Amino acid sequence: MKAVVFENFSAPPSIQKLPDPAPETHGVVVKVMANGVCRSDWHGWMGHDPGIRLPHVPGHELAGVVEAVGKDVKQWRVGDRVTVPFVGGCGACPECHSGNQQVCESQFQPGFTHWGSFAEYVGIHYADVNLVALPETLDFATAASLGCRFVTSFRAVVDQGRTAAGQWVAVHGCGGVGLSAVMIANAVGANVVAVDISEEALHLARQVGAVATVNAANVANVAEAVIEITCGGAHVSLDALGHPTTCFNSISNLRKRGRHVQVGLMLADHSTPAIPMSKVIADELEILGSHGMQAHRYDAMLALIESGKLSPERLIGRRITLEQSIGALMNMDKFEGAGVTVVTEF
Structure with a gap:
C-alpha cells in the first residue's frame, strides 16, 4: 500500500510503499476513502506522544470501506461503509463494560498506538465494539471530518x-x-x-x-x-x-x-x-x-446530521491528495486557512 511515513520526529515524512495490513482475528482492514488532517497528527509527528514507535504512519480521522474481516468478527462484512472513533475500546475492561470506551484501560488509537490512515489501508481492532456504519447519504469526506474534531x-x-x-x-x-x-x-x-x-x-x-x-x-x-x-x-x-x-x-x-x-x-x-x-x-x-466519543453515541450525532440540524460538510476547507498531506501535516502549527483539511485522493 501507499502511505505517508515518518522515520524521525519533526523530520519531513515521505510517501512509501508498505505491506498491506492483515486483520486481527477481532478486527478488520478498512480501505481508506478519506482521511482528515488533524492537529493531533501534528503532535504525534512532533514527538509529543510517548507511545509512538518509529517508523510510523499517522492518521486517525478516517472513513472507508471494509476490505478484509477477522475470523471472530460477527457484525461486519466486506464492502460495509464505515468510520471509527479515534479512541477505540477493548470491549472487556470495566470502563468498556460501563459504556465508556473513550477511556478504555487498553485503548487503541490508529495513528498513535499503531499505523494509521495516511495510507490506502488501515487496520482497526475490536471491530464489533468500535466500527460505526455510515448512512448512504453521508459522503466519505464528511464522514472523515467527523473523526476526531x-x-x-x-x-x-x-x-x-x-x-x-x-x-x-x-x-x-x-x-x-x-x-x-x-x-x-x-x-x-x-x-x-x-x-x-x-x-x-x-x-x-x-x-x-x-x-x-x-x-x-x-x-x-x-x-x-x-x-x-x-x-x-x-x-x-x-x-x-x-x-x-x-x-x-x-x-x-x-x-x-x-x-x-x-x-x-x-x-x-x-x-x-x-x-x-x-x-x-x-x-x-x-x-x-473530553476525550473522543464512543461508537454507540454516534447514532445521536448522525441523527442530527441526517435531519439537517448539523451540517459538518460546511466545515470542510481543502480536499487534497495523499502527497499534499505531507505539507499540510507539517504546517498544522501555522493555522493556515480555515476549516477542516481532508485527504480524498490516494
Whole structure:
C-alpha cells in the first residue's frame, strides 16, 4: 500500500510503499476513502506522544470501506461503509463494560498506538465494539471530518458540558474543533460566543451559528469581553485550541457554577497550565475533559446530521491528495486557512 511515513520526529515524512495490513482475528482492514488532517497528527509527528514507535504512519480521522474481516468478527462484512472513533475500546475492561470506551484501560488509537490512515489501508481492532456504519447519504469526506474534531466536540458540548437551550457557550479557538463546537452548540439551542485571533475563522464561526465573536488579538481582556457579551459569563466554555492562554481565558469567563471543558490537547510544554483556582473554588466551577466519543453515541450525532440540524460538510476547507498531506501535516502549527483539511485522493 501507499502511505505517508515518518522515520524521525519533526523530520519531513515521505510517501512509501508498505505491506498491506492483515486483520486481527477481532478486527478488520478498512480501505481508506478519506482521511482528515488533524492537529493531533501534528503532535504525534512532533514527538509529543510517548507511545509512538518509529517508523510510523499517522492518521486517525478516517472513513472507508471494509476490505478484509477477522475470523471472530460477527457484525461486519466486506464492502460495509464505515468510520471509527479515534479512541477505540477493548470491549472487556470495566470502563468498556460501563459504556465508556473513550477511556478504555487498553485503548487503541490508529495513528498513535499503531499505523494509521495516511495510507490506502488501515487496520482497526475490536471491530464489533468500535466500527460505526455510515448512512448512504453521508459522503466519505464528511464522514472523515467527523473523526476526531466533530465527535470530540459533540461529546464536549452535549455529554460533558451538558449544554441546554438558551445557555451561553464560549468557544475559544475556531479551528476544526472549535467550529464544530460552535455548530453543535447552536444546534442544541445555545447562544455561542466564538473567540479567535483570525477574522477569517471568526467569519466562518458566525456563518455556522455564533451570535457574537471576540477577536482575542484586539481586546485587552478576553474573559471580560465574553462576560460583558453574555451578561455575567458563559454557562459552558470550551478551550478548543489547547493552549495555556485559551485554557485560562475559558475558565475565567465562566459565570458561577459554570462548566469548563478542555477539548484541545495540552501536551509538551503546555501540559501543566496555570488555572485561576481561586475562581474555581469560589464560584464552584466544574473542569471537565473530553476525550473522543464512543461508537454507540454516534447514532445521536448522525441523527442530527441526517435531519439537517448539523451540517459538518460546511466545515470542510481543502480536499487534497495523499502527497499534499505531507505539507499540510507539517504546517498544522501555522493555522493556515480555515476549516477542516481532508485527504480524498490516494
